[in-house]
Amino acid sequence: MxxxxxxxxxxxxxxxxxxxxxxxxxxxxxxxxxxxxxxxxxxxxxxxxxxxxxxxxxxxxxxxxxxxxxxxxxxxxxxxxxxxxxxxxxxxxxxxxxxxxxxxxxxxxxxxxxxxxxxxxxxxxxxxxxxxxxxxxxxxxxxxxYSVKYMKEKQLFKFLVVVFVASLFHITALIFIVGYLYENYLYDGSWKQLTFLFLLALTIGLIIQNPSLYLWAIPQRYAPYFTNPAYTSGKWLMNPVLWMQLLVFFGALLFTGIKKDSTYRTYHNLYFLASLSLIAFGNLATVGGRLSSPFATYEMFVAPYLILNFTKNKLVNLVLYLGFTVVIFLLIFVLxxxxxxxxxxxxxxx
Structure with missing residues (x-):
């Protein structure tokens, strides 16, 4: 230790x-x-x-x-x-x-x-x-x-090449295609859309907890992740990681100008999909965690953006950021x- x-x-x-x-x-x-x-x-x-x-x-x-x-x-x-x-x-x-x-x-x-x-x-x-x-x-x-640059520039071929290379190391990288579609064709920044997506994720989360409805479509290799109690004992809406992600997401949305920053807005959008993934996959802790992971990565940009822009005093922001990171380390690794x-x-x- x-x-x-x-x-x-x-x-x-x-x-x-x-x-x-x-x-x-x-x-x-x-x-x-x-x-x-x-x-x-x-x-x-x-x-x-x-x-x-x-x-x-x-x-x-x-x-x-x-x-x-x-x-x-x-x-x-x-x-x-x-x-x-x-x-x-x-x-x-x-x-x-x-x-x-x-x-x-x-x-x-x-x-x-x-x-x-x-x-x-x-x-x-x-x-x-x-x-x-x-x-x-x-x-x-x-x-x-490295695909985000091509996502923002709508260079679909180059984006897909990077995603394909990533998928050669972990197949869940393919879910990043959803990020491309959301960022370029679905996102409108409205509270109405946010509400709709949350309700949609909740509905899917309820359905996903009844594998008899869809197990026929799951490749045999991955079936245990949807049926084995070792993988289906997630806390779903009580997942503390989910609530931490929502806190960071809404904090940046409400207290910073992240929507006006073209680069960080994209990071923020991708990060939002991490929470939606955890909600949509209900109690499937392993599946939800792995599919949300590529999107959750952007917390390392969104959380600093939130804390380092929290007040007009840069020194205060830096102290708050260091303190916040200490708390994250204690929560994620120690407690x-x-x-x-x-x-x-x-x-x-x-």
Whole structure:
């Protein structure tokens, strides 16, 4: 636990230093530290054992595409290349961590005025569960960041290419097509539309809890996610993550000018779809969580936008932002009990 608190404090100090000195290159230090933290782990975090098995279950190039292993072909192809090079799983994990974080840092550096502030929030909200756990979903969500430019410019072909690449690592990336349609053809910014979409999501959420109505349309591979009690015990409307997301969404809508900012309005719209996804998939905690994840990623832009524009005093806003991020870290990682999946932190270097 001490290591994660140390990393949290380090990222906090790097964020403050970036604001004071105005040097965006500070984010490279934070990104490098997080890459090492995720890449050098040994049986720490979610899904380490299954990913280890995926790597060693590959017997040839045919296993990348024949569906024998329960993972997407792009991810398996990277595994296969490392096997052919004679490298082990731990070399692969280290490479994958630097690849994921490298893509994230590059995007933040090019698109955020203070990328270390965003990275600090990302660590508190997403990093441990994703980059130290569900790494396929993590890199898919990070790749999707690069599609937003084409979404805004209505360059459908380029947008679909990026989404397709992301889907090679996690199939849920395909749901981002809904984001394209909503942003470019459905969104009108009215309260009437917001109300309608909430009611629609609630109706679907009620239906989804009766799998006999639609299970015939679900591929056999995914059927357990809709019927197995291990995956259908979600809290639905009592989900604290849902309420936190709604608080951030409506806070930005009511107390900032986010609708007038062309870039952040898109982030805000995509983030709204995260809450709708959680509502629409009712008690299906795993399905709802995974399908909402690509949209939830934009919280790392919307939450800072809300807090850093909360008052006219920039120093007060910065203090509020740092305090808010501390609360998020405590809620998501500590008070939720998730920390037990990450301790002790072991590495091959021990």
């Amino acid at each position: 001490t290591l994660y608190v140390f990393m949290f404090i380090t990222l906090l100090l790097l964020s403050v230093g970036e604001v004071i000195y105005g040097n965006k290159k500070v984010v490279l230090i934070g990104g490098g530290l997080l890459s090492l933290l995720a890449g050098l782990r040994y049986y720490s975090g979610y899904d380490f054992a299954p990913y280890y098995s995926f790597f060693h279950d590959l017997t040839g190039i045919q296993d990348v595409f024949n569906g024998k292993i329960d993972a997407e072909s792009g991810y398996l192809l990277l595994n296969y290349l490392f096997l052919k090079l004679g490298l082990n799983f731990y070399a692969f994990i280290l490479f994958f961590a630097f690849l994921s974080m490298g893509l994230l840092i590059n995007f933040l550096y090019r698109n955020a005025p203070y990328p270390s502030l965003i990275l600090f929030y990302y660590f508190s909200r997403f990093f441990l569960a994703r980059d130290m756990g569900q790494i396929r979903g993590s890199i898919a969500s990070i790749i999707l960041l 939720s009990g998730d920390y037990v999946h990450f301790i002790p932190y072991d590495t091959l270097l021990n």
